[in-house]
Amino acid sequence: MSPAVGHPPLREMLRACIGAGIGLTLCTFLVRLTMAPVTAEGPDPTLLLIAPLGATAMLAFAVPSSPLAQPWSALVGNTASALVGVSVVMTVTEPWLALGLSVTLAMIVMMLLRATHPPAAGVALGAVLTADSVREVGFSYAFSPVLLDTSLLLLVAVLFNRVTGRVYPFRQPEDHAPRHVGEASLSPAIDSKELTALLQRLGLDANIGAADLARLIDAAHKQAAEHLFDGVETAQIMSRDVVTAYPRMPVSQIAALFRQHKVRTLPVVGFDGVFQGLVSESDLVRTLHNPDAKADSGVLNRLLRASRDVVEPVAADVMEPMVGTVSEVTPLGVLIDLLAEGAQQAVPVLDDGRLVGIVSRADLIAALAKAHQSHHAEQTEAEGNDV
Template identity: 75%
Template sequence: MKRWQRVLRSLGPSIGRPRTKEMLRACIGAGVGLTLCIFLVRVTRAPFLPEGPDPTLLLIAPLGATAMLAFAVPSSPLAQPWAAMVGNTVSALIGVALVMTVTEPWLAIGLSVTLAMGAMMLLRATHPPAAGVALGVVLTADVVREVGFSYAFSPVLLDTCLLLLVAVVYNRLTGRVYPFRQPEEQAPTQVTQPGLQPAIEARELTQILQDLRLDANIGPADLARLIDAAHGIAAEHLFSGVVSRQVMTRDVVTTPPQMPVSQVAALIRQHKLRTLPVIDQDGMFQGLVSAFDLVRSWDKPPKAVKTGVLTRLLRPSQDAVEPVAADVMEKTVGTATETTPLGVLIDLLAEGGQQAVPVLDQGRLVGLVSRADLIAALAKAQYPQRKPAIAGA
């Protein structure tokens, strides 16, 4: 890319085009909120001197910028209530203090923005429109000086709170979450549930943003959502078009429901399996028997011994009854069809309790996807050019 093309590209739009519905939602909300603020300014305005600009009306300019943030980008850290209320109020206090102590207008103008920015950063209340509040106070110094520090609370804080209250109600009614920040104990602790995707704690997300100096532009919860969405898209790309039929084992060793568990154990040992599907004589799937199920059936605690004569006589025959596959199998298991995407199989096997996923066609077993099948599919997707290892090597 040529240099002039890079320059033109850097001057172009840096964000995508918003949806028309979102544009209308934000614009209407900002207009409603700002109109109510203008009405409140008219009601609460103090009796200023007739000469000079009205500082309460001049306040509408930075409040318009606050409305833009609160309604158009309500997830931004710059738009949150703490940033808006504290930022606007502190900036107004700094502006009033300057008009009362600094006689040179040019110096007061420069100091108003500088000190307001520093105070907002120290208080973790960075709100760009607040710099306009401080500047507006200095520009109307003659009339603000008559009111004093109360100007920072009414109308600045009062109008800011009204605007934010409208933003809270309007955003929630139109499907947006505002305020977006959450208390630390309620904040997301990880990007996703433990599984194939790595978990990232909230403090680590915060540290990433601070290291990249992006903590004023995006919050940890936003970053968590972005990473989670990126993981999902990456998985879709990695396994795009891969379904059960492409990875399943078709030649499956099975057992009938009435096979004694000793024979089931022999099958599992003979074929070096972890899971054995149970199917009836019609080929209909009944459940799964795993090695864990067998161990659990043999490790049952002894029942309380009854002392009746008949019970003692019948006990040897009762103890001789061996459980069968239907007695120990797991009936409630996740299943799939031949067109089930690989991502669904990953979720089923990543949950931990299930060793394999039966693949069914109208209730009949047609295949089985084990964890070994899944690992082979993952390896093939990750390293498509790698040749399979030679047996015995």
């Protein structure tokens, strides 16, 4: 038997503990300020409220990306459970029955509201344990202090997490987000709905959110790609003598470059050397076949085009600005994965945004063939030595 959770870094431990301490201290003061004193004998319900709020703080500060820690789960879960607890106290007189019933009903309500929050079961149970005091307060107990203090704790969590570099609340990822210049994305083509359905099928939707799973798949996919051909980097196979176009170059000149240099992709580079996009043969053919394909077909634009001579499109009009790019130290496995997606014929190599080379599919095939020949030669030599 061993721990299921990895050992967190000391900095993260201190960050979470300090944040939780600040949040709970403020909540304690707010409870005392807003909760009217009760006359019934027995434990103070406001003190018992701090126990489940401590568990809420643990989730919001230590594991802010968990679905159980999100504001909807915490706020709705705690408040709904408090209402359930007060309702049970008002209607059930047998303590042994009220204890189990409050937690059971609170769990049902939380799951129906999609607000599963484990500490909230403690809120319902706490209401029953302080039944005499809660009866005097009534249903207002669910709003002050439960709703009010949970809101304060979550507000502190949002501010503290952001100040210390954590994202909270943790939002769902954008599906199929476009790749911008300078980003080599290896995200599998699975949208958040499919990921959510997968987690539900495996019974893990309460433990990990679709956003977390997407990041995990992406990281694992990238790590696996980097292990292919360990030690081989982009700089070893890229072409440094690159034919380029500038943003205002007419498409007729781009076509001439394609014919002259027998290439299938041209990077578009500004006069400052900064990479701006790629022009492929298919982009050029599409533009020459239909020059207005990328233009807005609105009434105003049609009238303007009809009132002037047709102007030849330039590179900036036909290029694709959102493409995957790499650096000189990118592993060969990442390049293979990126080009295998089929969206682009070549991958620009950038250094601080400036084009320093390009890797075409031909370059990649040549590198793979060379690696295969080397491996085959080593095998032959080893077999010869054995004989």
